[in-house]
Amino acid sequence: MSGQPMPHEPSGQTIAVWEAMRSGPLPFLRSRWPLRSWAYLFSGALFGVGVLLCLAVLVALGVVLSVVGVGLVVLAATALLGIPVARAERRRLRLIEPTAPADPHGPLLDMGPWGRLRTRLRESATWRELGYTALLAIVFAGAGLGVTVLLAFSGMLLVSPVVVWALAPETVMIIPGRAVGHPLAALPFSLCGALGLALSAYAAGLLAGAQVRTAWFLLAPREAQDDHRVIELTRSRARLADAFEAERRRIERDLHDGAQQQLVALTMTLGLAEMELGAKSPAAADLVARGRGEARRALDQLRDLVRGIHPQVLTDHGLAAAVAEVALRNPVPVTVDIDLPRRLPGQVETMAYFAVTEALANAVKHSGASAISVVGRLEGDRLILLITDDGRGGADPDKGTGLSGLADRMAILRGRLLVSSPVGGPTQLRVEVPCSA
Structure with a gap:
């Protein structure tokens, strides 16, 4: 029929x-x-x-x-x-x-x-x-x-x-x-x-x-029902991502304007106390100096934490500059080649940035690589990132290497993660994020 x-x-x-x-x-x-x-x-x-x-x-x-x-x-x-x-x-x-x-x-x-x-x-x-x-x-x-x-x-x-x-x-x-x-x-x-x-x-x-x-x-x-459900699911995931982004910015703002400023004030106060004590009480001045050093270290750790939550360079200068900054701090040499014709939506840049940082952390921790490369291009309406290392390979999402969590992160914006990691290497992660998601 x-x-x-x-x-x-x-x-x-x-x-x-x-x-x-x-x-x-x-x-x-x-x-x-x-x-x-x-x-x-x-x-x-x-x-x-x-x-x-x-x-x-x-x-x-x-x-x-x-x-x-x-x-x-x-x-x-x-x-x-x-x-x-x-x-x-x-x-x-x-x-x-x-x-x-x-x-x-x-x-x-x-x-x-x-x-x-x-x-x-x-x-x-x-x-x-x-x-x-x-x-x-x-x-x-x-x-x-x-x-x-x-x-x-x-x-x-x-x-x-x-x-x-x-x-x-x-x-x-x-x-x-x-x-x-x-x-x-x-x-x-x-x-x-x-x-x-x-x-x-x-x-x-x-x-x-x-x-x-x-x-x-x-x-x-009916197909219309399925399409409606997909649209609703996509919108709900986008709303969830927006809520996470708003909460992240609130935490960043509170840390920057609250705890960070208080530590700066504490460091200055301890410095003034050290100058006042001076030769009057060398032992007390030494303790104050040690406390000032601890406060500085706590301030540095807090700044690293704020930068890890959302680096200011990502907001000000975009994905390429943020990934280049991460590459400079990475213990394994990283070559960055990200050439984008324009700034991407904020959620896409944030998603791509954390995907790169997670991939670099996995490569340093598990692969034993001596060199890593990050290549980024915009193909049509999709951001394509290729993270390649010359490590031992054999990356498996089921072994707890963080790849499954990275794939789940990609799914929020309807992106996907493709992994090629034969035993003996090299390992290549292909991250695809639609800019219109």
Whole structure:
């Protein structure tokens, strides 16, 4: 059957039972597909009749109780009936298809019953499932019962010679107005039964395939829903990154304007105290000088900490200058070749900077490299960084080398990390960050 592929349709955009029917009459009739189709339709007919009764009862109650206001709640519950029916149908679909559609509904957050009800009623998947429920109860259940009746009647005709033989010499009324008194006289009816079985097998296959395609169309997630979820996830990750950036800047500002200035003031105060003591108390002056030295070291460590949180050179001069400054402090010689035509968005520069610093730290700690190179270019709308070292190689994210955390950091802006590290080296990390993320 030709046509446009459905969203999330089975692999190859085909219906398995229809493909089996194309193989020819004998292979199809000898296969398990007729049995599976009959089982699928018969179980669906029984299930559909039960669903029809539930729909009739709920709608009748909703109409009757609408005069007292409770009917609206009952009718809302009727609209939600399609959700459990669709869940059961997705499971029952495995009788006839190797795969089943995924649940199209989004997660329910921690909210009350009314909030959950409003969330489900606002989803288009709920109304598509209700439509499928109505089709199942009215159309597919009736068609399934019709195929079942044809199957049962064909089976009776097929075994008619055995029935005549068992009841002989009395005549047997196989069809109204036609009495058969000998098994051989019932053979034409048996032939009609065989043809009826073949007809019911093909009818079951066609109907089961149509129901499968309808189920995939109405019960599977839509691409628009997936795109919406991806957009929401991307926006939430961007908001999270913005929140982290704002918190980082607050901490940096507090350290710079608070603790750092207090240490500077403490150093100056200790210097004045040392000058006042002078020769009056050499021992006390020596202690004050030692305290002043400790304060200076604490101030240097605090400045390094602030620089590690977010270097000022990154804000003022961009990624290339910040990476060059890191390279000067690195114990292993680092060659930096970052040529960018313009300043990149702040989040991209921050992400790339910390990716480089993490990669350099890993190379120094684990690779035993004697030289490292950092190359950065802008290709289209993506920042590409290549960090290469001549170390021993064998870098594995599963061994706790920090690569998995670096990859997680990249994922915040929909970037990715590619690692090439054969045993014996060299190791190359390719960092790709989209500038429009």
